[in-house]
Amino acid sequence: MKTVTNKFSNIFDSIMSGLSKYKEAIVKGDLFVKLSFLWMGAGYFRRKQYIKSLIITLFEIAVLVFTFTFAIQYVPKFGTLGTVKQESVFNPITMQKEFNNYDNSFQILLFSLVSFIVWAIFLVVYIRNIYRQYQLQLDEQNGKAPEKFKDYMNKFLNSKFHITLLALPVLGISLFIIIPLIAMIFVAFTNYDQKHMPPTELFTWVGFNNFVQLFGGGGITSTFGYAFVRVLIWTLVWAVFATFTTYIGGILLASLINNKRVKLKKMWRTLFVITIAVPQFVSLLLVKNFFADGGIVNTICANIGLIDWLRDIGMINTTYIPFLTSPGWAHVMVILINIWVGVPYQMLIATGVLMNLPNDQIESARMDGANSFQIFRHITMPYVLFITGPALVTDFVRNINNFNVIFLLTNNTYTTSNQALANSQAKEIDLLVTWLFTLTRDNYNYKMAAVIGIVVFVISAVCTLVVFKRLTSGDKEGAYR
Template sequence: MRAFSSIGEFFAGTAEAFRKGDVWTRLSALICGSGFIARGQIVKGVLKTLVEAFIIYLIPTFMVPNLSKFGTLGTVVAQKTFDPVTRKNVWNDYDNSFLILLFSVMSMAVIVVAVILWMKNMRAAYEVQKLQESGRHVNSFRDDVSALFNKRFHITLLSLPTLGVLLFIIIPLIVMILIAFTNYDHDHLPPNALFTWVGFNNFRSLFSMSAESSFGYSFTRVLAWTLTWAVLATFSCFILGILMAMFINNKNTLGKRFWHTCFMVTMAVPQFVSLLLVRNFFANQGIVNTLCKNAGITDWLFNIGAIPTANYIPFLTNPNWARPMILLINIWVGIPYQMLIATGILMNIPADLTEAARIDGANAWQSFWHITMPYIMFVMGPSLVNSVVANINNFNVIYLLSHDVYVTQDQLMANSNSSEVDLLITWLFGLTQDRQNYKMASVIGILVFVVCAIITLVAFNRMIKGDKEENFQ
């Protein structure tokens, strides 16, 4: 509500500038610098007028050519034609659907920014008018520049990052969302082919099962595994990390430095190196399978029906084995991080709390459950939510362990370029890199955002209810 109130005040201030401004202030609606030039702020007025002129120049040269084609995303396909003058094949003046989409979004962004700057300019011109009418000091250009390095220095610092966020985050994000409503795929790759708007057809394909598309079949299975993975991967590392921290920091534990070193090794080596090595260890012809074969473990598992072949154990090539193995490997690389965080928290739990509980007759389990765990959850609650979202988007572990190793036997999932061990994020990556199916990848990207947003909002709303800090005062 506060945001809507601020927007309303912004519009009201602009309307007041129109209503109460003099001729120079109102003329600023057409020539942005006129209200400042008339009151002695010549440099500032000229700069504002030049910015306005540049935006006006962009209208016929950049905005109109792209926005006029935004409804169709282009109609002229690229092709070579014979030029009888040069006697060479030359490209025609073709359309590029992707560039039209991108430049149209950029044009809309320029329009929005221009409108905001125009309204701020009207308010600023009116403020200068009021300063002059009341006989107060009107800043010179030097005063304005000085203010940007003093009391308005935050604006100077945030200008470049804000521009970067707009150009490299917001605009690409909007383009990605819009691609979900097109037929941009391998058969419609600009400039040799054009893509166009298809409405919600891609969303219907993802949520339905038909003879032409198996995306609906794959989506439910990949989503279920993604959520299962996020919960199991997060809480397994979280709980085991806490237990490991308590074990190492227990006063009866010997060789604490040795245990710390053992668990820190996985953090010392880059994760992608560790995962690739582990993938090779557990490959069908890897060292672990060789040892198991020589020890007779492979034959025994085959005899009891645990594996489909007597040649190797399908650690990373069978869904019933690959999923548990990936979870175990993730625990191996994830526990040290949680252990370090939990160690810092455990060292800051007030000793008088646990001592008072011991005097009152609480055993070790009761002390852990009613004192240690609530304290850890209070401190690590936001981090836990972040871990769930991070595991939903945990590309490295899944991709590095399964890429070029796991091949799905489910033909319907294979048709949609997914597998039983894929997360939504790895499925999205495969669609773009292997199939160039950008439309469905964009739809999946939107759904990943929706899932993460729902989890984050629900979790944080529950955490901020009430003043839980009083429990630990």
């Protein structure tokens, strides 16, 4: 807690000192510093830094043009997200039906957001620019020669090289992750769904309604609360099982292969790795058909009489085993198939870790008469846990978001008979992410999808924070150095 308050007071201090510098610049700046409030290149122009002056002026003009040609179309409507629906109107001049000048709520939302971000960047540049102009004035008064443009540019290959390196990646991440994410977080507070699809119907802000609906509110007809609890429980159960089965399986398999007495280690490893080298959409779609209701496994099971036996003891009441089409069976099957997919990955990682085992410790333990199980339990396992502990957390989060396995195995073939779940487009086998995907792709229920996305984020963030704190706290850090 203390560090958090410290951090905040630090930020506060730096803002205050920045502001006081700013005030100083306003009060003591000369005419050109003051002029740079309007014309950002003024100070540079006065100090004969013409290229810089030109660049910053062009930047200012670009932002102004952006504001008055682009942003002005969208930002004023941000409060309502548009009011004019798309309609076709008869135009007496062209004698044809034409669309009116309509609004599109999502465009308004998205492009307003882009405008806000552009303005925020502009504001930062603007304030820093004024301060820099004042600095230039001080330098001149102290008789310091202004920096040459060439030297300035050279800095971007030297002390400011990180800016050169990071500019494009950060731009890409902003455009394709940050802006879309913020836009979808906004959508969680609107009523954007199938009944409100722009441009023929518009959507608008509804506050926390969607969250209330997901957590059980929203009237008797809404089953989202029920579906959410069911899906959430299965998501967590799945994540726990999927993470630990593959993790332990991977370590066991790796130590089995790594054993001194095993011949042809490379061959064994390669055999297992081949299964994950086949793209998942091929291998999983194949496995799905392998275990289909009329698939080969069912034929074999029927031939050996397994199906009759299962029917006799009441496990199934169909003429096939519903491996991936009924709850219970499907839940177990996806976890088993995930072991098939995940163990080779974990084995690869564990192999890397096991190669660096503290050999002296094992040797001395063996001299003291420890058997191989004791060594595994007391030396290998703690060491591996220490090294791969953080990765375990990432794996857990990745499994909460594990889209491929569930989607490829059950999409289009699994239908739920639970009416309450079906009403909110969920299935027993759905994880929160696959539910989210069905809601967006098949039902255009963007508002609930966005809320679920936020919930997934909160769960992942909490898991990460709690576990990381556990793992990094205490005096374990230097244990294996």
